[in-house]
Amino acid sequence: MPEIPFTGRSRSLKLAPIRATDYKDYPLIFKYDYMKDNNSANNIKSKTRRRFLIKASIGTAVILGAWASIAPVRRMVAKKINEIDLEYENSDEPITWFEVKADNTIVLHSPKVEMGQGVFTGMAQIVAEELEVGIAQVQVVNASSLGRPVDKFATGGSTSIAGLWDVLRELAAQMREMLHNSAAKIWNVPAESLTIKNGVVMGKGQQLTYGQIVQKTTEWKVPKEVKLKDKKDYKVIGKAIPRIDLKPKVMGEPIFGLDVSMPGMLYGAVVRPDKIDAIFKSADTSQAEKMPGVVKVVLEKDFVGVVAKTYIQAHDAKKAIKVQWKVNRVWQQKDIEDMLKVGEGTDFVIQKKGSAKRALREEGVIEASFNTPIGAHAHLEPNGAVALVEKDKATIKISTQVVNMTREEVAKRLELKTSQVEVQATFLGGGFGRRLHTPNAVQAAVLSKAVGKPVHVFFDRQEEFQNDTFRPPTHHMLRATLNKKGLIHAIEHNVSSGDVAFGSPLTPGYAEILAGADFGAWRGGMIQYEAIPNFRAVSWRVKLPFATSWWRSLGLLANTFAIESFIDELALKTGKDPVQFRLAQIQNDERGQRLKGVIEAAAKKANWGKPVPKGRALGFAASTDANTPVAQVAEVSIDNGRIKVHKVTCAIDPGIVVNPDGVRAQCEGAIIMGISASMFEKMEIKDGAVGPTIYGAYEMALMRDAPKEIDVVLLEGSSKPSGVGEPPLGPIGAAIANAVYRLTNQRLRSLPLTLT
Incomplete structure (x- = not known):
């Protein structure tokens, strides 16, 4: 195609007094609208979309530190993050x-x-x-x-x-x-x-x-x-x-990263720790160097890897490398549970209205606690990359969610310009946040440079589980009082969690100063029933000794499970219908109207309040995430002591629906993933190792566990699209648990949901 020269264009921006900013080219927190054309909303002036973030100079950092220490400002930041486009x-x-x-x-x-x-x-x-x-x-x-x-x-x-x-x-x-x-x-x-x-x-x-x-x-x-x-x-x-x-x-x-092949390609393997909180010290590679098919053993300051003619030869040689690790502590599951409690770590008030703290000192306070475990990504395609490093160029073919960051990390390690590094993203055999950081690209590039040929480097399944960036475990404490009308007078949600966004290469360092609380950990943790006169949400940050980070929907699944289970409990204490109980406490603004819309639509479609087949019960829950409200009704029974989900009705308002079939498929996938996480999945620490490290032992939902019917109702309550991929994960755990209570009178307060 002929090269096309372009003309310059004029641009205008409407600035707001407080805004988030561009830090090392990574947009993060706020989005502000550009000046609209006065003639028509559909007449769009050509413009460059830019985000203006606060530059992290030393002087500005000092100002930010003082400015962000004011609690009301941090709560405003949290509110903006919660509503960001x-x-x-x-x-x-x-x-x-x-x-x-x-x-x-x-x-x-x-x-x-x-x-x-x-x-x-x-x-x-x-x-x-x-x-x-x-x-x-x-x-x-x-x-x-x-x-x-x-x-x-x-x-x-x-x-x-x-x-x-x-x-x-x-x-x-x-x-x-x-x-x-x-x-x-x-x-x-x-x-x-x-x-x-x-x-x-x-x-x-x-x-x-x-x-x-x-x-x-x-x-x-x-x-x-x-x-x-x-x-x-x-x-x-x-x-x-x-x-x-x-x-x-x-x-x-062959469209996935694992499928990639290049002429003359060799295979690499990297030695990774089998214990958490372990740092690479040194390695004895003498035995590996003599093994069949080995081309080269590469010893770096932070890792050791081997390049061989075949995948099997590379992984066999890797096992022969004797690595010394500095293990700071041999952790046990109880150690993690003792750390992860509301009241431990650093607390940040992320939401506040009225005087919830004072109101909750009065008599009649209702309390409940909830827990969720460590979760793995467990995606089908393990992480890895194929790299070819030449004299002044590097080509990386990889399943990644972060093309730009991968390019920058490889360029830095190889001392190249970013323009000398080409990253070719493949289709992903599952992402869910696991591929938001891909140091495996750097390792593949280093190995390729060492041998002068393309190198294919992928985790095996055990390594993938052991070296995941896990969904952090959580602990929740909720407290509330009711008024004479049987509605909530005051409510407080405390959530203790490891990091999700903080510590990630995607999140600039100043975010910790600006936001205080990890906005990934508390995602979904705010009170969405804003007509309640007094409410408060508090995030407790705990530093865990293993890698935790982005997991599909971040904290939404855990936080919604806790809050919506508690809301259901409060509704039953008042003798009110759980749907009407929720509707009565939603603020009458645009966000509130959209939330009401999905709650009413889900209840109507699921025939809420009408008789259900014998031995079954319905459970209700709702959440708002990525500016998309979702409500779900789960139809559940108990079969030989096991929970069985027969049907899920889901109402979602993602604004303009570009492809209805695509949105329904996303809802179906998120619901089944949520069922898996809520009813089966759990990782634990034993003698410093995380496990299980193989499918099967790591329980997940199978086809027999999927509901026979998922009914999705689409609403369009906004003039533009909002998020779809993660919001439907929010309500499902609570909806199932609330249905189980109606069947058994057991209030299940921990994931995975297990009957006693």
């Missing part, structure tokens, strides 16, 4: 994103990766809508880090479609107008006289495909303004389009 930060022109082929196919180079969530299909729909092409004409591929859009943040946080909504529509509309105007110039006719259909520009008996226009054009001008379609005119958005990545997955094409 993360938009993609774009400074690229359309040609960086789109490739127009001679056969009139449009290729979108996506900065967001496809890890099974179906975002490629949603993006194809958005592009097809504004480019005026058929969905079959659009291909979506993972963007290379060279010459294509690079996501400075990550694929995660339920932000792919929501964050690209404005950007993709604008870029596609710009590309459409560039092609439209170029056709008019070729024919020397007014652009208004031409029409477009299915990627063909027509007028006065002539027609040109987009592919033909590109071949005839050498100079392009990006329009200063483009008109975006009104919702009423959508032809593709809102339709249940089949997955565009379905065929390669069904046919078993």
Whole structure:
């Protein structure tokens, strides 16, 4: 395709008095809207989307430290984080994103990766809508880090479609107008006289495909303004389009990182600790160096690895390396449980209204505690990478959620410029937050440099479990008082957790100063029933001796389990219906109206309050996450002492629904993953080791444990899309536990849910 020069464009921004900022190019906390065109919400001025964060200079850090120490300000920061809309930060022109082929196919180079969530299909729909092409004409591929859009943040946080909504529509509309105007110039006719259909520009008996226009054009001008379609005119958005990545997955094409092969490729293996809280000291590699197929043993200051001709030879040689580890302490499960208690560690008030603390000193306080265990990601494809390091270039092919960070880490370790490192993201065989940090790319690059050939380095299953970045265990204390009307007068939620966001390379250091509490750990931990006169939420941070980090929905699953189980308990104490009890205490603002909407829709669809089959009961729960409210009803029975989920009804309001089938699939997947985490999954520490380290021993939901029916109701209570991938994980654990109580009178307060 010919190179397209671009013209400059004017941009204007509307600044707010307090804003989050760009720290080392990683957008983080706040999103502020750009100045809207006064003529129409659909007339979008071309602009560079930038986030303005506070620069972390020494002077500013001092000011921030003093400023953020004020509790009300930290609570304001927490509120903003809880309601954030993360938009993609774009400074690229359309040609960086789109490739127009001679056969009139449009290729979108996506900065967001496809890890099974179906975002490629949603993006194809958005592009097809504004480019005026058929969905079959659009291909979506993972963007290379060279010459294509690079996501400075990550694929995660339920932000792919929501964050690209404005950007993709604008870029596609710009590309459409560039092609439209170029056709008019070729024919020397007014652009208004031409029409477009299915990627063909027509007028006065002539027609040109987009592919033909590109071949005839050498100079392009990006329009200063483009008109975006009104919702009423959508032809593709809102339709249940089949997955565009379905065929390669069904046919078993080599699209995942584990499948990657390069000419002359060797295999690598890295020695990793089998104990937590262990630091690499030294290694005796003499035996490994003599083993069959070994090409080289590479000893670095922080790790030791081996390169061999085959995968088996590499892993056999790895086992022969004798490594000395500095183990600071041999930890046991009880040690972790003793650390992880409300009252231990550092506390931060993240939400406050009225005088909950004072109100809860009165008589009649109802109390309850809840616990959740360590959770593994347990994704199907283990972590790894294929690296080829040449004299002045490194190529990394990897299943990753963080293309930009991977590029920067490899460049730093190899002492290259980032422009000399190409990261090619593959499809992900499961992500769930596990691939938000990929030091395995650095290790693969170091091994490749040592032997001068491409090297394929992947964890085995045991290593994947042992060296996971786990979902942290949690402990919750809830307290409440009721008023004479049988509603909540005051409520407090305390959650103790290990880190989720803090300590991650994605989170800038100043975030700890600014936010105080780990916003990943308390995600879902605020009180959403804001009509309650007095409420308070407190996050307790505990430093754990093993790696904990992002896990799908972060703290949402654990926090919602605790809060919504407690809300159910309070409703039953008052003799009120749990659905009506919730509705009566929701604030009448936009967020509250959307929450009410899903609660009412789920209850209606599930026939809440009507008779259910004998031996079964319904449980209700709701949550709001990523600006998406979700309510769920679980229909449950007890079979030979085991909990059985027969049906889940889910109502979700993700704003504009780009692909209804995709949203339903996300809800179904999240619910089944939530059932697995709520009823089966648990990791423990014994003699310094974490386990189990193999499927089977690490229990997960099987096909027999999945509900026979998942009924999803879609609402559109917002004018733009919000998150979908994680919000449906929130309510399911509490919904099941609440149903179990109705069957057994046992209030289950710990995950995984087990009857006594």
